[in-house]
Amino acid sequence: MSTIGDFTRARRNSPSGDPGVDRLDLAAIDHRLISMKKSIEQLESYGPLNTSLLEDKPAAGLVAERIMFFLADLAVEINGYLARGVAHRFPRGESESYLAAVSAGVIDAELVPRLIPDEGPHHVLLQLSLDSDPEAVEAIVAEALSAYGAYTQQVSAWVRSEGARG
DSSP: OOHHHHHHHHHHHSTTSOTTTSSOOHHHHHHHHHHHHHHHHHHHTTOOOOHHHHHHOTHHHHHHHHHHHHHHHHHHHHHHHHIIIIIOOOOOSHHHHHHHHHHTTSSOGGGHHHHSOTTOOHHHHHHHHHHHOGGGHHHHHHHHHHHHHHHHHHHHHHHHHHHHHO
């Protein structure tokens, strides 16, 4: 059969209608995990982001906010790969992407509220606290680092087990 016929058959058998979208790309996930781990290490290298550090190095808070935004963005990208490739779902937004990762068996449900707190994303909380409540910055960053560290550990373990299978 021609390539067009093969593509049509693959498209028909694909939940999304696009055969390339539903394939699980472990390499793409792994590359994003590497970026997340390096970002976490970079943020940890500052040490506790307490008021003393923020007074000495005001840019540290801005750098931390950008790194935390980047971590959130990478996690949602990874969740999208997992949702499409494992659960054959197409999440709309951050919350749905984390729930898809849970339903795919990649991360624990208990981790989700730590990754997307009710008060708002970590980077937004940090941004607001830099001006209004600098004493809260250290706790916000510590919780984000802990949550994203747990996320990268769980996803990495899942990727290793999937890679060993196939």
